[in-house]
Amino acid sequence: MTAIISASDLSDELAGARPPVLLDVRWRLSTAGAGAPAFDGRAEYEAGHVPGAVYVDLDAELAGPPGERGRHPLPDTAEFGAAMRRAGVRADTPVVTYDGGQGWAAARAWWLLRWSGHPDVRVLDGGLAAWGDRPLETGAATPEEGDFLPVPGTLALLDADGAAALAREGLLLDARAGERYRGEVEPIDRVGGHIPGAVSAPTTDNVTADGTFRPAAELAARFAALGAAEASEVGVYCGSGVSAAHQVLALEVAGVPAALYAGSWSEWTQDESRPVATGA
Structure with missing residues (x-):
């Protein structure tokens, strides 16, 4: 199994019998000073995303509070598991993550899920830009609750x-x-x-x-x-x-x-x- 997937292969899998769970992890590193408007990944997600994708907030769901352990420390395992289940992640279903194109945030979700024991996670190579002129969906998806229970330690x-x-x-x-x-x-x-x-x-x-x-x-x-x-x-x-x-x-x-x-x-x-x- 490869760690990345092309847009054409993802399109085929979404139309197949066992479509993956899609996580939209749009995020942008901010170097702006205090008072500058924060990047709103959810607003961009709701304006248009790969059909069926669920938005995941990197700062709130893929990281713990900033402090002595860094700006994006690992999230609490139980809280991360709950966030993934809200997003529809299941232990027996493939997951594909993507972001606005840079790939960093999608890779963070990929790493956390793999580290937590999910066996089948890939990143959309090139992010949303690679999706090209294929159809997008607006609004927010409402997935069925997943069953993924994280067991950290699979990755170093x-x-x-x-x-x-x-x-x-x-x-x-x-x-x-x-x-x-x-x-x-x-x-x-x-x-x-x-x-x-x-x-x-x-x-x-x-x-x-x-x-x-x-x-x-x-x-x-x-x-x-x-x-x-x-x-x-x-x-x-x-x-x-x-x-x-x-x-x-x-x-x-x-x-x-x-x-x-x-x-x-x-x-x-x-x-x-x-x-x-x-x-x-």
Whole structure:
């Protein structure tokens, strides 16, 4: 089973005997200051979504409250399970996630469901833009209650100490933009820079101009050049564990298992005693 699905294949599956549950996870990273209007993913969803898709709020349902564990810490397991059941997720039914096109939020939902034990989850490659001129549905879907009960642990998860150790002993990839890794700018978190020993690997380099993933062979070559071929273990972090999930997804497409440091840089920098490296 692949971790991504094309729009044409999704269209075929939706018309088939066993259509997947669809989750619309539109979300946008905001660097706007206080008082700026928040991005309203639900309004965009209700204006037009893939037929049958249910809206999932990343900040409210795919993350816990921001704080010492970062800006998007993992949600409470019971609350996450309840949110997925409200969205119609069933243990025996495939799930496809998508977002507005960037893929980060859809990958966060993919990672959480896979980590929680769901066996069949894919991301729509290219997001809603890839759906093209196929019909859209407006308003809000009202799915039948699902039965999914999360059992965390299927995918590898890192804490701060584990991320530090992996940077020394394996390969820890930093999925943020290069200028944030180098510490030249930091628009969101307390301080710029990176975990010592981490390797810069911007998530944006995993996709083509239209937002779809580069071919698996190209991704495998990219990660091999970054050190994945020799590393005993691979892990990924970003600012708050969202774009890093997209990097874990790209690694999955490339055939490289990888752990996620969910707290990421926003958790790492909460503790001023943790070291910060800058530069290339």
